[in-house]
Amino acid sequence: MLGIDKLSYQSRWCRVSPLRKFALYLLMMTLAFTLPPVGQALWLLMLAALTCWLLRVGPMRYLRWLAVPLGFLLIGVVTIVFSASHNAQSLLLSVPLGSFYIGIDAQGLLVANQTFWRSLAALAATYWLVLNLPFPQLIILLQRLRVPRLLTEQILLTWRFIFILLDEAQAIHRAQSLRFGYRTLPGSYRSLAMLISMLFTRVLLRYQQMSTTLDVKLYQGDFHL
């Protein structure tokens, strides 16, 4: 379902200590922020190649992951490139709009260039960490970094149960679609509302069952992380 989670277990560095991975991540981030744009672009390529090699995945798959945040990034960059001014001379290219000129600004182009490569390099570094750090190692890392225990427990339980929730939502959605619940727009809204309320009651039911199990397993308020 969320295949991305599974990938970290097939990483060539799956068993490398999480602390070493985290240290390397900090180094990657520092470089991603401090290198000049050309360096950042090269760094991005290296990180992408490293990630693909470690995970044994093809570049196309990697690009698809990158495409998700790329959309947001491009919109952000475009707004930096364009600016408005009273004076057509201050812009490289411009179109008049009332008493303003809207166009490409040299300064903006520079900033956009920096932002674009820096974000991508930082993104590649973060992808590298996420894709190479299996969940149990993340928990170890959080503990070593002295993240409050309650929060770590919360993360662990959320991670475990998010899959169950998604599975159930998917099953309900499938059953509704098979009975044409999403054929029209008003119907879709009704079905979605039903899905949410059903999910809610199921969550409560599950909560009850799990409290029973915790009782039977002699739970004393601690998950022993």
Place this chain on the structure above:
Amino acid sequence: MLSTQNLSFCYQDDTVLHGLNFDFGASPVTGIVGKNGCGKSTLFMNLNGVLRPQQGAVLWQGKAINYTKAGLIEHRQRVTTVFQDPEQQIFYTDIDSDIAFSLRNLGVDEAKIARRVERAIELVDAQSFRHKPIQYLSHGQKKRVAIAGALVMEADYLLLDEPTAGLDPSGRQQMIEIIARITEQGKHVVISSHDIDLIYEVCDRVYVMNGGKIVAAGEPGAVFSQADMLREAGLVQPWLVKLHSQLGFPLCKTETQLFDALRVAKEAG
């Protein structure tokens, strides 16, 4: 030994169990069969102390169990439960921590925990997927992890609620082998199930429940030969018993036994 005496339980005004007497110590594997809603799950919840009967009692060594916090912790170390839905009872994302959970709750030392987890994993044959994250296991594998999580307590009694529900034929066969391995260690297993063929094959003693009452009890061959009683309880006869009662085949406990008997008869004839 675990037994009940005149056990009655009601949810609000609805009596679910009517004065039941069970003796789970009498045989290694006890089966409880009955249609949906006959009170099997409620019975299990009474046996592990989650629910408290209004009348009668759940007995351990002939004494009613103690419902204080300490009393229940003691009781649940002797009687462990595996529920039908494995998702309900697995809390971690890795198998080892999950199996160790109840021992850690008791504060058992780590060396002992490691030994016991190892043994439990061996018993349910989970070595091959031990390092996989739980969300990627199959339903049958999750079920085995849930059983290991109970076995790790090395309790005298294991309550299994629908152990074969949703399993494929090979998963079901594995479950039968797991139950055999548990009883080899001198433990008792109580199984509640709709899988009438399973109950017939693995149990030494069965109880048939209907509407919160015990309608038959005893040795499986004898109980399952009462076709009318079973029909009334919403059940059917095991296929091996049907072959015996309707076609006069020898009454065998397992398929292998029947085939061996038939082969011998064929060679002789």
